Amino acid sequence: MLPILYKDSTAWNTDVPIAVMTGINNKTTQLSNWVRAGLVRNDAKYWLFASCLVITAAIIFIVFSILRNNLETSCTIRQTCLLLFFDSQTNTYSLSKLQALGWTAFVLWSYLYLALGRFFLTGDFLIPDLNESVLELLGISYTGLLTARGVGKSFPKNDIASTQPRLCDLFSENNEISLPRLQLFSFTIVGFILYFAATFNPDFFRTGLPKIPGTLNALLLVSQGGYIGGKLTGSSAVNHILPRRIKAPFTVPITIYGKNFADKTTILVQGLQNPIAATFMNQNAVQLSLQNATLDLGLKQLVIIPPTGGSYVIENALEVIAPKIHKTLRTDPTGHTALEVDFIGIVLNGEPLTVQLVTTPPPPKQPGGAAPPIAQPPPQQPSGAAPPIAPPPAAPQQTYPPLAIAHMAGNRYMATRPGGLTTGDTIRIAATDGSFAFETTVNGTATDGYES
Structure with missing residues (x-):
């Protein structure tokens, strides 16, 4: 009878005595010495x-x-x-x-x-x-x-x-x-x-x-x-373009930051027929003016043309925008008022945005419009010297919970706040890099058209 190799089923390995046996016609002819060997479970x-x-x-x-x-x-x-x-x-x-x-x-x-x-x-x-x-x-x-x-x-x-x-x-x-x-x-x-x-x-x-x-x-x-x-082996390179979003009439010059720029560099903007001479600032920056140029809305590629040749294309380098929004009052998952904002005239692609409260309607007045009573000074001390009258405590400033904005789909975002937004609030929605900003009011009803 063979020995039980695993007395403890939880063990991963065990030592067992092993010997080699040879035989002819099912008869044992020779048995080796017994030695101890380690066996390891399959799993x-x-x-x-x-x-x-x-x-x-x-x-x-x-x-x-x-x-x-x-x-x-x-x-x-x-x-x-x-x-x-x-x-x-x-x-x-x-x-x-x-x-x-x-x-x-x-x-x-x-x-x-x-x-x-x-x-x-x-x-x-x-x-x-x-x-x-x-x-x-x-x-x-x-x-x-x-x-x-x-x-x-x-x-x-x-x-x-x-x-x-x-x-x-x-x-x-x-x-x-x-x-x-x-x-x-x-x-x-x-x-x-x-x-x-x-x-x-x-x-x-x-x-x-x-x-x-x-x-x-x-x-x-x-x-x-x-x-x-x-x-x-790369020659010049472009890493930053400020501003990366522009609006007509393009009065703000565009600064292109990178490496190894040269004087007399020209830049071709998608949608224009001829390249524009860039203003050379230093080896790390050139400036481009598009004032009074005619460009359609959307993302534009730039073709950087150094004076020595070897031009290269920067895809989606600029965006010409004319942002407008369509607002709709919604209810967030907690049942409070939220504002859905749908952007047109700008490509966001789920880009993270920021939102903050600019102004909020004043709180309702107390019944009758009466101001809160001013505390009277304490009675005069027996010695005849009255203690100094302390000024009335300042009214505590009202604080509001922070706003949040989340991407929903396409160019649609939802602005929320714990406890809900208040009708009449003015909020500011902006890109995290400051490339655009938009102020709007939380209306009591959904707007039928777009506001710019």
């Missing part, structure tokens, strides 16, 4: 696998919580997660940050899986080594990250910083596919998949962390070099 690796994932996720969650607590409370969970590889210098998602963060998470999880697996499954309590190929991989990732940040300050990415960040920033530049970025992005994702699959090797706990082939590290190094080289 032990899966439980350990999941446990290490949970621990790694907990570490990332702690970082996530610290990051979220230092940001605005309006940031959603998705936005906070994306900020882990967000580049504040260019307002885009950073490919080098994604690579460094991804490899850090994968190596952290696999090393934890290896160490705890040896501890609990094999009884080996020695801290396992990190093989050289993994260290080389991390070195390539973080060297690329630091180099890209340094190069980015001198050779910024050719993208408008006021544009909302998009995931396609990881492999594109100025709305065009960037081959160096695409190559590094593709091989990074492939590397993640191959490394993760290699951890399912049955001999993982014996052989250690997956060994990265030298050719794969070399390929990632070449891709990293091409990515950084693409930053170095």
Whole structure:
């Protein structure tokens, strides 16, 4: 009768006596010496696998919580997660940050899986080594990250910083596919998949962390070099345009900020027939005047034409606006009065807005219009000296709960306030970057037309 291998069903491993027996025609001919060997349950690796994932996720969650607590409370969970590889210098998602963060998470999880697996499954309590190929991989990732940040300050990415960040920033530049970025992005994702699959090797706990082939590290190094080289070879670049929204008759000049501008640069605005000579301010800024120009509403591209040639296009660089709103009184989920605002003549695409109270109707007077009574001085003291009369306390200033505005769909937004809006309130709705602002009154009924 075979011995019971697991006396405790909750144990992941156990020591059992094992011997090798040989026989002929079902007859035992030879029996080896008995030795003790460790057996591991089939599902032990899966439980350990999941446990290490949970621990790694907990570490990332702690970082996530610290990051979220230092940001605005309006940031959603998705936005906070994306900020882990967000580049504040260019307002885009950073490919080098994604690579460094991804490899850090994968190596952290696999090393934890290896160490705890040896501890609990094999009884080996020695801290396992990190093989050289993994260290080389991390070195390539973080060297690329630091180099890209340094190069980015001198050779910024050719993208408008006021544009909302998009995931396609990881492999594109100025709305065009960037081959160096695409190559590094593709091989990074492939590397993640191959490394993760290699951890399912049955001999993982014996052989250690997956060994990265030298050719794969070399390929990632070449891709990293091409990515950084693409930053170095850029000539001039545009990062900020102020103001980015303009209204006829365009009396405010447009200032374009970037890098390596030259004198006698001309700019072609979408909708105009001829390029306009820009006023050269310095290598980092040029100015453009569109006064009395005729432009249709909407987003406009700019073509930057340096005097040395090599023009390039900046998509959606400017927006010609003539904002109007249509207002409708609604009821928010708590049953209080809210104001729905539908914008036309401007492209918002869910852009976050701000709202604040400008004026509010005065509170109703007390019955009869009588002013509150003034406190009388206390009676005169026996000594004949009356104490000084204290002035009446100032009336407490009325405070109002803050307003909030949320995107609904398209160009429709909903302005709310705890307790509801008050008819007659004047509110100011504005873009977070100050590119436009609009004041309106909370009316008692919905408006039939648009107001400007």
